[in-house]
Amino acid sequence: MAFSFLLAGCSKAPSEKAEIDTNVAFDQYKNAFLESFWQVSPEYALYNGRYEFASHLRINDAAARAADAEFISQHMALLAKFSVDELNGTNKGDWAIIDNELRSWQWRLSTFKDYQWNPSHYNVAGPIGLILNTEYAPIEERLAAINERLIKVPAYYQAAEANIVSPALPQTLLAIDQNRGAIGLLEGGLQEAIESAAISEKTKQDLVMHTQQAVAAIEHYVEFLEQMVPALEAGGAKDFRIGEALYEQKFSFDIVSEFSAKQVYEMALAEKAKIHVEMATLAEQLWPRYFPEQPMPEDSLILIGRVIEQVSLEHAKPSEFVAAVQTQIPALDAFVVEHDLMDTDRNKPLVVRETPAYQRGFSIASIEAPGPYDSAANTYYNVSPVDDLSPEMQESHLREYNSYTMQILNIHEAVPGHYTQLVHANKSPSLIKAIFGNGAMIEGWAVYTERMMLEQGYGEGQPELWLMYYKWNLRTVVNTILDYSIQVLGMDEQAALALLMNEAFQEEAEARGKWRRASLSQVQLTSYFTGYKEIYAFREEQKQRLGEDFNLKAFHNEFLGYGSAPVKVIKDNMRAH
Template sequence: MKKSLLAATILIALGGLTACQTQSATSMTPSTEVKQQSFVQFSQQFIDSLWQESPTWALYSGYHKYDAVLKVPNAVNRAKSLQFIETQLQLLKQFDTQALSAGEVIDYHLIENLLLRDQWDINTFRSWQWDPSAYNVAGGFAQIINEDFAPLDDRLRAFLGRMENVPAYYSAARENISDPTLEHTQLAVMQNKGAFSVFSDKLLETVSQSGLTASEKQLFNERFDLATKAIKSHVDWLESLENKLQKEGARSFRIGENLYEQKFAFDIQAGMTAKALYEKALADKAHVQGEMAKITKQLWPKYFTTPMPKQSNVATRQLIDKLSAKHVKREDFVDEVRAQIPQLVKFVNDKQLVTLDPKKPLVVRETPEYMRGFAGASISAPGPYEKSSNTYYNVTPLDGMSDESAESYLREYNHWILQVLNIHEAIPGHYTQLVYSNESPSLVKSLFGNGAMVEGWAVYTERMMLEEGYGDFEPEMWLMYYKWNLRVIANTILDYSIQVKGMTEDEAIKLMTEEAFQQQAEAEGKWRRATLSQVQLTSYYSGYREIYDFREELKGMEGEEFDLKGFHETFLSYGSAPVKYVRQLMLAK
């Protein structure tokens, strides 16, 4: 019911905008002007207040006024957070959405969703109690020391100020942690150990050679010593907790149907239930498997002299296994990713698919240690306050894998799929979308982006690039694309089945390897990821279907006048707003 009312409110607002567009500027009533201006003022006030409330989020977003502040996650500050949420919700309720522009209505609902989700997380979901991996100071400190947003001495002073609360931070974390899951405890151990890649002897050497005063250097060393001891003590405590949980048992990582549907509504904002998306994914899985069977039949004589198995999935699996042997050497994995980026840039520019800004650097790097253990590849993008800063494409090297695991991983990310991965993460996927998001005239849409739109865009570009001729329509490339796309579909089935329906690890591995044709190492990694997150794995498929379906709808409406580049750039211009809102804005034009 709430979703239906929300959709109706949006449509009413868009209808109002269409009517206003036919009027002259002078025909707008003074009261409307005041209300619209006051919402702009509220939005800015909200963002300013939010950064005080969430200084680390501000740091990641490129707003550096509160870099020296590390908020202690104790009961007092949780109560302050709830009061902040309530105050902002009351301020938001003063606005009549029918008096706002269409863009402002979207901002209204983005802010509302953010506040209600945070309130729900503290009061209902309570992950601050059962997820020890939520407590890790490394990221904020790494952002300060690794990003060149200010002179080094200024950043070191922010680092110095931020260190003051590290011992209290971890003390509060231990007070909060109650009935944790084993999986999140194990992740917390690994990632907090990675903090020592930030709090390193190299950093102390940098400080000794910096322009800090003698007293500042002394204080830096004192706080550094206290901080590292606090991190080590916390890791020791976590390891003891891990041993206890392994012996005595731990809370299940599964959150169940009610919490899953609630989290899905907040995180995805797709206009459908999680169960409905799950059922849609089941139907798409069957369709994609059918397309793969057709390509397998076409390619079989090229690669085999034996008769093709009668079971289509068995034949497809055999062909994929044959093709997967073509992959880069393990020691060249990161370098190969780096080498492919210019090729993708050239294709996008030659085909005029979307305008790329050469002034926005993309840097391929090995994933920092404190970030490892969750995903093999990811993007770390600057916020809208520091648009010119580097975007990092984090690629985890395979050094720590056994030979068997590395070979399995490389077969998963073979010659063809590695290219699809780079489309997804970099050009014209995440990197491109996030650059555009930072240019959105609405700071709200840039800052409070919808994960399903962000992930959905990256998945959409994979198919779009192949449709436009990337890979020269090679059937092997399309087969591997479908395999990759099937993984996106399987992500939704997997996540819902694990968290809601109680799918076991053996059942999950079977789904991924036998029905989605994934390698064993990839399947095991996805199982681990599905035990550590909830709902996020559905964002890829949800956003992809919404974007692709909307594009096809618009093509049908505009016919020969449809311009693909224009569609892409208009769509991206609205920042990282939920797709359903972007669609309504574009249709209202």
């Protein structure tokens, strides 16, 4: 690379001039790293707002993985040329993030190899849906980009079928469901866009033909997976549990914590016991209100469960679930502004919508935010409707996401949780921190805001809201216990459901959904509790350190100003001044 001579020279002299040169060189390196990274990861570029890559569909074959390995090797060598001690605080953090990203990527290719056993990694719908829904260019240009992608879809799924040699059953079933959703996108929303676009008849015919070929390729992939299912169900599937060694390695790369996975698991067990005490106190307070003529149960877990059952009956109607989410967002935004909790930006649109079919099956609500290169684009708050569930499952879901819990959910997902954090992240001067977001920081921040909002007076101390907050927070804690217990300790579905329903007071539908999620992913469920504990403890540390000079809004703005960096990186920077 053109700047490599500078890297070799600027890491030797310890003078102030050398430090300046090292940071200049590292800034040049970061830009070059990203530009070369987009070449091997065009879908990731697209999700970050680099729409010139919209027509690029990466085919995950052996040649692509060899190119990945070469990219990793080259950049690990380039990164090693820098003396970290000579970098400023921002660049030290960026160096650590790039280093972790490269080592994690290398580990996935050489050790984890989930491209061989996770069929749900292969789905062309996401980028196509993003191109259709993001008005970064006239629809005619966007359809041209989609057309280029469609041409490569058959080769994409041929590579996928060649890669899948030892699939796990839950991931296979998810891939079947989500790729059926992809077919729905191509035959539905894409066809509507083609028919209404001002393009020539020949262009329309080409798009329709390539769409049909893409649909056929997806159908073949679905059939390929469906044919494997009987053998997988009969015992031929790879165990979706990854075991202790791989779990600790993945935790280290994904979470970037000061703790090990086992330590966080043990912290979560202790936290669960503390929350049960808090919930019992609230349940005792609420019992006379809901059961005025009945004696209070002596067993605290039964007491808590009975009160939760009654409070949970206050919920939205099935047909109004998504709309109920939407109506709460302005009130949360107004509370943040009124109490001056952090900077907000009302010019960044948040669109509440039903979760697209090709994204359903993993969680009931999620934020889909634009990348830092297109930070003005819509942020979508995806909420899965409950209309198509059976009446029993509808009621179970609605009790789980009752009128109180829904407020906590909206704080977490929207304001001032994920949506607010990602708006700040896209303004970060460090593209590296914005692009390579750390899951524990992102999820930890959202969990932190739930408690912070109630501490600042949201809900006016309503005991029902605090009880449901603790139930929701208990979900965060139990997520960690559940994930570690399943992936490392071998917990089965029956024991998992007992934990979730009896000790975390979750409805059966939610508990079964969480079992499914824990069988589909690893480590991610620990990110909520790990990040939350580290952020909350750091805030209390800063309060002690700064005394009367501590300002909550200033703390929030500075913390968020470091983008989606690992909490450890943010703490190091904030402690330095």
